[in-house]
Amino acid sequence: MSDNKTNILEIESAVVRFVGDSGDGMQLTGNQFTDTSAVSGNDVVTFPDFPAEIRAPAGTVGGVSGFQVNFSSNPVTSHGDAPDALVAMNPAALIMNVKDLKHGGLLVVNSDSFGAIDLRKAGIESNPLENDTVLHETYQVVEVGMTSLVQKALEEIDLKASDKKRCKNFFALGLMYWVYDRSLEFSKNWIKKKFAKKPILIEANTIALEAGYAYGETIELFNNRYTIKSNDMPSGTYRQVTGNSALAYGLTTATFSSGLKLVYGSYPITPASDILHELAKLKHYDVRTVQAEDEIASIGVALGASYAGSLGVTATSGPGLCLKTEFVGLAAMVELPLVIVNVQRGGPSTGLPTKTEQSDLMLAMYGHNGEISVPVIAPKSPVDCFYTAREAVRIAVEYMTPVIVLSDGFVANSSDLWRVPDIKTLDKVDVEFYEGDAEGYEVFARDEKGARKWVVPGTPDLQHTLTGLEHNTLGDISYDGENHQKMTLERAEKIKNIAKSLPSLEVMGPDSGDVLVIGWGGTYGSICAAIKELRKTHKTLSYTHLTHLNPLHNDLEALMSRFKKVVVVEINLGQLHKILRSEFAIDAELICKIEGKPFLVSELVNSISEYL
Amino acid sequence: MSEKKYTKKDFTADKLVKWCPGCGDYAILAAVQKTMADLGRPKEQQVVISGIGCSSRFPIYMDTHGFHTIHGRAPSVATGVKVANPDLDIWLVTGDGDGLSIGGNHLLHAIRRNVNMVVLLFNNKVYGLTKGQYSPTSEVDTVTKSTPYGSIDEPINPLSFALSAGATFVARTYDTNPKHMQHVFSEARNHRGLSFIEIYQNCVIFNDGAHDNVLERTIRSERLVELMNGEKLIFGKEKDKCLVFEGLELAVKNVADVNEADIVTHETAQASPTYAKILADLQGADVPSPIGIFRQVERPVYNDAVIQQTEDVKEKYGMGDLQNLLNGNASWEVKSDAHPIEEEFTTFTP
Numbered sequence: 001m002s003d004n005k006t007n008i009l010e011i012e013s014a015v016v017r018f019v020g021d022s023g024d025g026m027q028l029t030g031n032q033f034t035d036t037s038a039v040s041g042n043d044v045v046t047f048p049d050f051p052a053e054i055r056a057p058a059g060t061v062g063g064v065s066g067f068q069v070n071f072s073s074n075p076v077t078s079h080g081d082a083p084d085a086l087v088a089m090n091p092a093a094l095i096m097n098v099k100d101l102k103h104g105g106l107l108v109v110n111s112d113s114f115g116a117i118d119l120r121k122a123g124i125e126s127n128p129l130e131n132d133t134v135l136h137e138t139y140q141v142v143e144v145g146m147t148s149l150v151q152k153a154l155e156e157i158d159l160k161a162s163d164k165k166r167c168k169n170f171f172a173l174g175l176m177y178w179v180y181d182r183s184l185e186f187s188k189n190w191i192k193k194k195f196a197k198k199p200i201l202i203e204a205n206t207i208a209l210e211a212g213y214a215y216g217e218t219i220e221l222f223n224n225r226y227t228i229k230s231n232d233m234p235s236g237t238y239r240q241v242t243g244n245s246a247l248a249y250g251l252t253t254a255t256f257s258s259g260l261k262l263v264y265g266s267y268p269i270t271p272a273s274d275i276l277h278e279l280a281k282l283k284h285y286d287v288r289t290v291q292a293e294d295e296i297a298s299i300g301v302a303l304g305a306s307y308a309g310s311l312g313v314t315a316t317s318g319p320g321l322c323l324k325t326e327f328v329g330l331a332a333m334v335e336l337p338l339v340i341v342n343v344q345r346g347g348p349s350t351g352l353p354t355k356t357e358q359s360d361l362m363l364a365m366y367g368h369n370g371e372i373s374v375p376v377i378a379p380k381s382p383v384d385c386f387y388t389a390r391e392a393v394r395i396a397v398e399y400m401t402p403v404i405v406l407s408d409g410f411v412a413n414s415s416d417l418w419r420v421p422d423i424k425t426l427d428k429v430d431v432e433f434y435e436g437d438a439e440g441y442e443v444f445a446r447d448e449k450g451a452r453k454w455v456v457p458g459t460p461d462l463q464h465t466l467t468g469l470e471h472n473t474l475g476d477i478s479y480d481g482e483n484h485q486k487m488t489l490e491r492a493e494k495i496k497n498i499a500k501s502l503p504s505l506e507v508m509g510p511d512s513g514d515v516l517v518i519g520w521g522g523t524y525g526s527i528c529a530a531i532k533e534l535r536k537t538h539k540t541l542s543y544t545h546l547t548h549l550n551p552l553h554n555d556l557e558a559l560m561s562r563f564k565k566v567v568v569v570e571i572n573l574g575q576l577h578k579i580l581r582s583e584f585a586i587d588a589e590l591i592c593k594i595e596g597k598p599f600l601v602s603e604l605v606n607s608i609s610e611y612l
Numbered sequence: 613m614s615e616k617k618y619t620k621k622d623f624t625a626d627k628l629v630k631w632c633p634g635c636g637d638y639a640i641l642a643a644v645q646k647t648m649a650d651l652g653r654p655k656e657q658q659v660v661i662s663g664i665g666c667s668s669r670f671p672i673y674m675d676t677h678g679f680h681t682i683h684g685r686a687p688s689v690a691t692g693v694k695v696a697n698p699d700l701d702i703w704l705v706t707g708d709g710d711g712l713s714i715g716g717n718h719l720l721h722a723i724r725r726n727v728n729m730v731v732l733l734f735n736n737k738v739y740g741l742t743k744g745q746y747s748p749t750s751e752v753d754t755v756t757k758s759t760p761y762g763s764i765d766e767p768i769n770p771l772s773f774a775l776s777a778g779a780t781f782v783a784r785t786y787d788t789n790p791k792h793m794q795h796v797f798s799e800a801r802n803h804r805g806l807s808f809i810e811i812y813q814n815c816v817i818f819n820d821g822a823h824d825n826v827l828e829r830t831i832r833s834e835r836l837v838e839l840m841n842g843e844k845l846i847f848g849k850e851k852d853k854c855l856v857f858e859g860l861e862l863a864v865k866n867v868a869d870v871n872e873a874d875i876v877t878h879e880t881a882q883a884s885p886t887y888a889k890i891l892a893d894l895q896g897a898d899v900p901s902p903i904g905i906f907r908q909v910e911r912p913v914y915n916d917a918v919i920q921q922t923e924d925v926k927e928k929y930g931m932g933d934l935q936n937l938l939n940g941n942a943s944w945e946v947k948s949d950a951h952p953i954e955e956e957f958t959t960f961t962p
């Protein structure tokens with residue numbers, strides 16, 4: 001055992017943030033730390049944060065990339081507010097992030113990258129490590145010459161100096177494993193797999209990892225080490241999953257097990273592209289992907305595929321949704337199933353491509369010409385993207401309608417620990433292509449839900465032409481006013497009917513009381529944590545999270561009426577807030593912010609308290 | 613595939629056709645219906661897809677499966693149909709505005725991908741449906757409601773556009789010649805890849821006689837040169853005129869004045885599109901307009917490649933297993949007696 005006398009304190013949870021240049025491998029480091037924590041039985045939620053530029057000039061503030069993980073011996077829903085520990089690989093990363101670190105928190109810096117040039121690149125004149133006394137008084141600063149230590153450790157390895165330097169993230173990882181008393185096993189195995197084709201890199205990265213760990217052990221620089229007990233997790237298969245991957249899996253399982261082909265049309269855009277990357281690999285799951293010439297064509301491809309009897313899906317982010325709106329209207333008008341995913345990012349226009357926001361709700365709900373209602377649903381967490389995607393497929397096929405899924409940059413890129421479901425327990429979507437009698441067949445005849453039959457080209461005797469012009473029940477073009485009114489109402493009624501198929505609303509806290517907080521989409525994790533905190537002292541506070549934005553739940557009005565106050569929380573200037581006020585004529589309150597970042601739990605605790 | 617006996621009537625919808633009396637679209641409709649009947653391919657496999665415009669009303673009048681989509685975007689819808697079900701025969705109908713203005717980008721990409729379908733571009737050099745504005749194929753100085761002092765933008769040549777995008781089958785025909793249309797349509801259908809056909813179409817209301825400079829009966833034989841594979845480019849009522857190369861251009865000569873060997877022999881299958889482009893560029897008062905098939909070559913077909921790649925991946929990895937997909941390759945097992953943590957939410961019942 002070690003002779004190192006550093007105390008190991010047992011704590012319940014910790015938040016660690018790794019920050020560095022976008023070329024420093026911080027995402028990888030953070031992911032490794034997360035996986036190791038999850039494997040050792042902690043619940044985890046992560047929050048990656050990267051710059052819009054792929055490789056902004058190295059060392060500048062524009063190029064800072066970060067990864068935060070909250071890990072705990074109890075269930076966690078948010079990525080955590082202020083980090084307990086910050087690992088900063090250069091001055092730019094330090095100055096951008098240190099203000100978030102908890103007072104008294106651990107600040108580990110790579111002191112080798114604080115030379116005059118590094119400081120100039122970061123836009124600062126004096127070296128904070130040398131001259132900033134406040135920094136040293138506020139935090140527990142540990143300066144480690146990571147670059148030189150790694151080079152030393154790799155002396156014997158036959159690699160270029162620049163390649164050796166690149167192993168420093170594994171050094172940092174090893175060091176943090178020591179601080180948090182984690183095993184190196186998971187990462188060692190990962191390195192083996194990852195660099196299987198380059199044994200020299202297996203050796204170098206493993207040595208760097210071990211050197212970092214050993215450095216913590218030998219140099220008594222740290223006040224404390226920490227250990228976090230395992231959760232009592234139920235049996236099962238566990239993994240980490242990001243929202244975008246979960247969404248791709250949700251779409252694939254829903255279609256594949258229902259015997260539907262999935263045709264995915266897409267045009268690359270941050271932060272939705274990873275869905276395309278994921279699905280493009282899945283050709284053996286009857287997934288066909290088309291990288292179209294633009295967002296309009298990509299939804300056109302998807303709609304064409306749905307017309308021909310596959311499930312068409314397209315995904316994009318805000319500006320792309322603007323381009324798709326005419327086709328969404330056509331899909332709603334000809335009543336074909338279609339799933340449109342919008343991974344929201346900061347808007348308007350090109351906005352904040354890598355930052356999160358919930359400001360496309362109005363666009364999704366009302367961004368159509370004419371009176372048409374399009375179902376809108378939103379995932380609340382990375383794992384929930386899986387179930388939301390499946391729900392979108394269900395609604396699209398059962399109701400013969402386009403469905404908009406409003407994910408967001410935060411949910412898409414961050415990850416949760418996922419107890420993987422047994423595929424056999426997942427419901428299948430009922431897919432039926434009508435091939436029956438031509439006698440009496442009417443293109444827009446409806447079933448009890450209001451849905452028309454899906455008749456695909458290739459079906460004998462049921463030839464018909466779909467059109468975006470107004471048509472009658474037979475599918476024939478009709479400019480008749482009465483018919484237009486009838487068809488418009490029928491289409492609206494069909495979407496309203498979806499509400500009857502929704503599971504009950506879920507409430508945290510009593511089902512009547514003083515304050516009901518309402519959230520939707522990716523704010524779930526932070527709101528949950530804040531409500532749990534506040535409910536310790538405020539028993540009449542409740543919270544419900546809306547998964548379906550259109551149609552809204554039939555019981556929502558009744559639930560809201562049982563509270564003295566309704567407070568809506570969202571990352572925009574109050575879009576759901578406006579909708580609830582206009583739909584139900586209620587006097588709802590609003591908590592909102594629009595900084596491109598998820599809510600901090602403490603922010604919500606403070607702002608919700610004002611209504612208590 | 614079993615070939616059925618069909619008549620033109622089998623492809624005619626029981627609907628009132630609402631084009632203006634005398635519109636060239638009627639004859640094109642009849643020619644397509646006749647071609648489909650003659651080809652005898654299963655009727656339920658025929659899918660007509662269009663954008664928006666007078667011409668794009670086409671599928672409404674066909675007794676086939678059809679999709680009248682939105683302005684300019686039909687090529688993307690057709691691509692999706694072909695990716696989902698490559699067995700269907702796609703006939704895409706578009707106009708000079710629909711296909712070359714709002715939908716130019718989609719058409720370009722459908723062509724370069726070489727999606728297996730027939731594209732019929734009705735060129736009346738005007739926006740018919742919106743009542744007569746000039747279009748991307750209108751000549752400079754065209755006076756319309758939107759260009760009272762004459763249009764100032766240079767027109768685009770549909771065939772040059774298609775050839776530059778890499779079209780593997782390129783042809784031109786015209787609305788007053790049913791036989792020629794049927795021949796070109798049926799050759800197009802039998803081509804594997806995207807077949808692009810420009811149809812000179814007359815809009816009697818907003819641009820009557822737009823093609824009269826080449827199609828007017830009395831001058832037609834002097835103004836059109838019919839392209840026939842393997843045959844010399846000879847035209848004129850008396851078959852007395854011909855085309856020969858002068859540098860990189862085609863020049864009109866009297867047959868009597870040239871060596872027979874110098875008269876250009878039409879070859880549709882040339883590896884380079886240059887010759888076809890030179891033909892496509894034949895425009896103006898001094899040269900005849902070519903009619904017929906300009907180019908026909910083989911190139912990988914997008915929808916075939918989609919299927920091939922799918923098959924290859926299935927061959928390599930086997931049919932997908934959803935549980936494996938979800939588990940991924942970085943999962944781990946936990947064995948314990950612990951129960952799932954109690955939900956902190958309760959269901960609401962009013």
Ligand SMILES: Cc1ncc(C[n+]2csc(CCOP(=O)(O)OP(=O)(O)O)c2C)c(N)n1
Pocket residue numbers: 664665666667668683706707708709710711734736738739740741742747
């Ligand atoms: C998005 C959109 N923009 C504009 C229009 C109006 N519009 C309908 S058809 C058309 C032009 C059609 O011209 P062309 O494709 O040449 O067809 P033609 O009527 O001449 O056969 C226009 C501008 C529309 N329907 N949709």
Ligand code: SF4
Pocket residue numbers: 630631632634635636637666667736740741814815816817818
């Ligand atoms: S406006 Fe012109 S193109 Fe349209 S139907 Fe009438 S004649 Fe034909």
Ligand SMILES: [Mg+2]
Pocket residue numbers: 665707708709734735736737738739740747
């Ligand atoms: Mg036109």
